[in-house]
Structure formats: C-alpha cells, structure tokens
Amino acid sequence: EVQLVESGGGLVKRGGSLTLSCAASGFTFSLYSMHWVRQAPGKGLECVSSISSSSNYIYYADSVKGRFTVSRDNARNSLYLQMNSLRTEDTAVYYCARLIQAAGTDDYWGQGTLVTVSS
Amino acid sequence: DIQMTQSPSSLSASVGDRVTITCRASQDISNYLAWFQQKPGKAPKSLIYAASSLQSGVPSEFSGSGSGTDFTLTISSLQPEDFATYYCQQYSSYPFTFGQGTKLEI
Numbered sequence: 001e002v003q004l005v006e007s008g009g010g011l012v013k014r015g016g017s018l019t020l021s022c023a024a025s026g027f028t029f030s031l032y033s034m035h036w037v038r039q040a041p042g043k044g045l046e047c048v049s050s051i052s053s054s055s056n057y058i059y060y061a062d063s064v065k066g067r068f069t070v071s072r073d074n075a076r077n078s079l080y081l082q083m084n085s086l087r088t089e090d091t092a093v094y095y096c097a098r099l100i101q102a103a104g105t106d107d108y109w110g111q112g113t114l115v116t117v118s119s
Numbered sequence: 120d121i122q123m124t125q126s127p128s129s130l131s132a133s134v135g136d137r138v139t140i141t142c143r144a145s146q147d148i149s150n151y152l153a154w155f156q157q158k159p160g161k162a163p164k165s166l167i168y169a170a171s172s173l174q175s176g177v178p179s180e181f182s183g184s185g186s187g188t189d190f191t192l193t194i195s196s197l198q199p200e201d202f203a204t205y206y207c208q209q210y211s212s213y214p215f216t217f218g219q220g221t222k223l224e225i
Binding site: 110112 | 153
C-alpha cells in the first residue's frame, strides 16, 4: 500500500523557518517525481515545488522562489521542503504528492501538514 | 507555465441533477488531464486521468471528455456525497498546474 506521511508543520513567526518531511512507502520512491502542493485556508491547490526522480529538475512557484528549497533522499525514501523567511501568506496545509505522470494512472497524496505563520 | 481555467467557480444543483464542469488549458495538453474531488479537511481524491479514464472505484456517474485545450467533467446524476469542490490538473508539462476549483453546492 502506498503511503505518504508528512511531518514538520506547526506554528512559526513571520520570518522564521520550518522544514517539512515526507516519508514514502509502498512504491519505488526513486523512480518518481514528487511534489509539494499547498492549500491556503479557503483557497485552491497550488503546486509550490516539484523535484524529479534524480533531482535534476527542480521547480519552484514564483511565490516561494528564493525562500523554499526542495530535496529528496532516495536511500531514505524521503522528500523535504525547507521553508525560510516565512510570510503570513505561506499559511496553508502542505501536501506531499506523487501526481500522475504521462502514461501513468495513479496519484497519491499525504494527509497534509498545517503550517501557520503568525505576524 | 500552462494556465488552467475552470468554470463555473461555483455551482448550485440538486440531487439527481446532471452537471458539467469545464476546464480550459492555455495551450495544447493532449489528454494529460486529471480531475480531482476534494471534501473539507481531506486530501484531493483522483476521479479521472487521461481526460476520460475513470479511476478504480470511482462511480460510473462521473465521466470526463476532451482533448487539446478543452475538457469537461460530467456528473450524470448527483448523489448527496458528490457535493464537494472539483479541480482539474494538467500533467502535460512541468510545472503541473491546477484549475482554480469549482465548488458544487446543494
């Protein structure tokens, strides 16, 4: 059974830092691109960062570029999101996701972890 | 980046109604489109992939169609559990992008 389990969310002050982790199991983690998708309260879904299977392609949304760093450890089946210089508008539920890829059929999401940035 | 535009942003309907949600891509994405359903406090759940293929376990009242830039999600007969928010998402090219969502209300 595929599982994605996020951790590391919490309450942080504006300007602070947090690191999110995602532990993957039930599939060959090293073969798949992974994504961090966030959802601010009452808002839609936004893919803030993506990383290819071998880390040779990395994407950041403009809203987080220069502040967030995505990484992965294929030996540990883990995905990370280092978040610095946090802003109140970064308040959201952050999901770790294995989204459908071309020719694929399945997608998987974690349960989400809440990041709250206070002013 | 490919922009995904959904319409309507909200929709009121009744149990038993047939409803259609549309999604337009800013460029040709072939059939690399997925539809998700999300209920409050839950992660999105995949309904459709490759524009028209039903995910395993998804009721047959859901169907998808389209290719290129224009896509639709149809619910043929609304059930009480179908009232939720629906998103389209393209996976033709990075970065993967979502529509803004359609809230389906009673």
